[in-house]
Amino acid sequence: MIKIAIDAMGGDYAPKEQVEGSMKAVKMIDDIELTLYGDETEIRKYLTDETRIHIVQSDGVISMGEKDPIGAIRGNRKSSMALALSSVRENENDAVVSSGATQALIAGAHILVGRMKQMKRTAIAPLIPNVKGTSTIILDAGGNLEIKPEFMVQQAYFATVYSKEVLGVENPRIGLLNIGTEPGKGRELDKEVSLLFEANDKINFVGNVEPKDILDPPCDILISDGFTMNIAMKTIEGTAKGMGKILKTELKKGILGKLGMLLSARNLKNFKYRMASDEIGGAMIYGLRGVVVKAQGSSKSNGFYNGIRQAATIVRNDVVNKVQAILESEVL
Amino acid sequence: MIKIAIDAMGGDYAPKEQVEGSMKAVKMIDDIELTLYGDETEIRKYLTDETRIHIVQSDGVISMGEKDPIGAIRGNRKSSMALALSSVRENENDAVVSSGATQALIAGAHILVGRMKQMKRTAIAPLIPNVKGTSTIILDAGGNLEIKPEFMVQQAYFATVYSKEVLGVENPRIGLLNIGTEPGKGRELDKEVSLLFEANDKINFVGNVEPKDILDPPCDILISDGFTMNIAMKTIEGTAKGMGKILKTELKKGILGKLGMLLSARNLKNFKYRMASDEIGGAMIYGLRGVVVKAQGSSKSNGFYNGIRQAATIVRNDVVNKVQAILESEVL
Numbered sequence: 001m002i003k004i005a006i007d008a009m010g011g012d013y014a015p016k017e018q019v020e021g022s023m024k025a026v027k028m029i030d031d032i033e034l035t036l037y038g039d040e041t042e043i044r045k046y047l048t049d050e051t052r053i054h055i056v057q058s059d060g061v062i063s064m065g066e067k068d069p070i071g072a073i074r075g076n077r078k079s080s081m082a083l084a085l086s087s088v089r090e091n092e093n094d095a096v097v098s099s100g101a102t103q104a105l106i107a108g109a110h111i112l113v114g115r116m117k118q119m120k121r122t123a124i125a126p127l128i129p130n131v132k133g134t135s136t137i138i139l140d141a142g143g144n145l146e147i148k149p150e151f152m153v154q155q156a157y158f159a160t161v162y163s164k165e166v167l168g169v170e171n172p173r174i175g176l177l178n179i180g181t182e183p184g185k186g187r188e189l190d191k192e193v194s195l196l197f198e199a200n201d202k203i204n205f206v207g208n209v210e211p212k213d214i215l216d217p218p219c220d221i222l223i224s225d226g227f228t229m230n231i232a233m234k235t236i237e238g239t240a241k242g243m244g245k246i247l248k249t250e251l252k253k254g255i256l257g258k259l260g261m262l263l264s265a266r267n268l269k270n271f272k273y274r275m276a277s278d279e280i281g282g283a284m285i286y287g288l289r290g291v292v293v294k295a296q297g298s299s300k301s302n303g304f305y306n307g308i309r310q311a312a313t314i315v316r317n318d319v320v321n322k323v324q325a326i327l328e329s330e331v332l
Numbered sequence: 333m334i335k336i337a338i339d340a341m342g343g344d345y346a347p348k349e350q351v352e353g354s355m356k357a358v359k360m361i362d363d364i365e366l367t368l369y370g371d372e373t374e375i376r377k378y379l380t381d382e383t384r385i386h387i388v389q390s391d392g393v394i395s396m397g398e399k400d401p402i403g404a405i406r407g408n409r410k411s412s413m414a415l416a417l418s419s420v421r422e423n424e425n426d427a428v429v430s431s432g433a434t435q436a437l438i439a440g441a442h443i444l445v446g447r448m449k450q451m452k453r454t455a456i457a458p459l460i461p462n463v464k465g466t467s468t469i470i471l472d473a474g475g476n477l478e479i480k481p482e483f484m485v486q487q488a489y490f491a492t493v494y495s496k497e498v499l500g501v502e503n504p505r506i507g508l509l510n511i512g513t514e515p516g517k518g519r520e521l522d523k524e525v526s527l528l529f530e531a532n533d534k535i536n537f538v539g540n541v542e543p544k545d546i547l548d549p550p551c552d553i554l555i556s557d558g559f560t561m562n563i564a565m566k567t568i569e570g571t572a573k574g575m576g577k578i579l580k581t582e583l584k585k586g587i588l589g590k591l592g593m594l595l596s597a598r599n600l601k602n603f604k605y606r607m608a609s610d611e612i613g614g615a616m617i618y619g620l621r622g623v624v625v626k627a628q629g630s631s632k633s634n635g636f637y638n639g640i641r642q643a644a645t646i647v648r649n650d651v652v653n654k655v656q657a658i659l660e661s662e663v664l
Binding site: 067130131142145146177179182186187188210211212213214215216227228230231232234235236237238239240241242243245246247251256264 | 399462463474477478509511514518519520542543544545546547548559560562563564566567568569570571572573574575577578579583588596
């Protein structure tokens with residue numbers, strides 16, 4: 001049995017969607033067992049089936065808009081997030097799934113789960129949808145605003161193992177997000193990373209990828225420093241939001257337009273659905289001694305279920321130990 | 333008369349669209365006189381009205397995909413781009429408009445027009461459409477991949493004068509593109525720039541702006557280093573392109589969907605039109621001793637006309653001298 005800790009109180013719609021997503025997960029996935037950390041009374045309002053689900057009472061909550069993530073974790077050791085994370089360190093569980101505040105989860109994972117010995121920096125790696133209908137690993141989405149090229153090599157190893165083992169990509173291609181496709185483009189960091197990647201036979205480096213191809217990239221993994229990637233991710237969000245607004249005003253114009261929009265309503269909904277990353281699952285925090293998956297804060301039951309499914313696949317395929325083996329082979 | 337040099341051979345559809353845009357410009361704007369630099373035979377194929385339009389024969393072309401911009405300019409002093417730029421240095425013209433290769437134009441402007449004495453770095457500043465239907469100045473869109481905070485202050489002065497004088501904004505608000513809105517967010521660069529902007533009473537600093545608000549920003553000018561801004565700009569392009577593809581496949585689904593799309597065709601076209609920046613005009617290169625406007629490489633006549641209109645407004649309102657005065661007052 002794969003044992004997964006659920007932070008039932010983290011997320012915009014907690015605990016309802018977390019509890020419903022958990023029930024769906026045990027129904028759909030045979031080899032998992034879940035422990036829900038949270039307010040038992042609240043959880044029981046939504047829990048209608050306790051098969052392979054346990055509850056552990058928590059005390060205190062990390063708020064979604066937490067400004068002092070480290071302080072929040074240190075001051076709330078009995079919160080649902082902290083208890084779930086600690087249970088992994090204690091080997092009571094194999095993984096944690098949380099849709100709580102991202103920075104608090106990263107800080108908590110560092111303090112309560114701990115970094116892999118050889119891994120110099122952790123990273124957070126979400127999946128984004130692409131035009132082909134598959135998903136692209138985005139790395140690092142905000143962990144390290146400034147980072148050394150060597151540390152990005154380690155992160156690339158992790159993403160390669162993840163892509164193979166969890167997404168089933170045979171020989172995952174890595175692209176460096178950059179302002180031009182030609183070799184030698186970018187800042188000093190980008191130039192150094194390119195050289196390191198090219199010289200490394202464990203990395204299938206396909207070169208620079210321009211952000212104009214970000215939703216249709218020639219690679220399976222797109223990498224940059226945390227600042228740049230965060231800017232790119234939030235720009236996708238902003239453009240989608242802005243375009244949606246403009247599209248809505250334009251489409252509604254005129255009587256024919258209104259009728260057209262009415263007829264297109266279902267398709268427009270499908271469009272929104274494909275753009276939402278809820279279907280894809282969560283972001284894994286790379287480089288920890290355990291498996292921590294961050295589901296979106298706005299996760300509904302289905303998105304949260306996908307996060308659990310993802311965590312189970314990561315554990316089942318022994319991702320952390322496989323990365324560990326690569327890092328150890330480097331040290332020798 | 334405002335005298336404007338036209339690089340008639342630069343751009344994906346040159347010289348046709350450049351010539352047609354020029355004829356439109358003299359018809360619409362009374363106080364301008366244009367000199368078209370290019371292949372006279374080619375230009376005359378499209379030139380049907382020579383009112384206030386002169387032609388100067390050029391020799392050699394800077395290709396749009398030029399990989400060695402400095403070499404291209406140095407080796408093609410008689411090209412349409414080089415001749416147009418040189419004419420500004422010689423005071424034969426007040427401004428240049430070109431839709432030629434961006435990097436070659438920036439390099440050429442440095443070599444042939446020259447930097448303002450006090451200005452430490454030039455910058456390229458396009459306008460992008462926003463949800464409100466106006467436009468936002470984006471700075472720097474690729475000139476300086478790595479830059480000192482003090483140099484960004486100078487660029488902020490330039491953008492402020494431009495916004496006031498050319499776009500008519502009374503008290504232009506400047507936002508720093510960053511990964512979070514709270515003060516103290518971002519890299520060392522971002523933190524230092526924030527402090528400098530806040531302490532400067534010539535800059536109306538409104539703080540950090542997240543890229544999720546990039547098409548609906550709470551400011552008139554959005555600033556960052558050239559690398560970051562280039563990533564953001566190209567991510568907007570990539571998201572718009574990717575979303576367009578997904579939208580198209582989704583909208584076409586089913587019979588009702590097809591009918592709906594048919595009825596919405598005109599509105600969808602308007603939508604595309606609003607997203608295209610052709611209507612808005614070109615990007616000014618800030619910090620030169622003259623006025624250089626870069627129209628999009630894919631400019632059609634209307635986009636190119638807008639670039640000329642913009643250049644005329646910049647000259648008419650004496651933007652360069654007004655910035656110069658601010659920089660000189662700083663030195664004292």
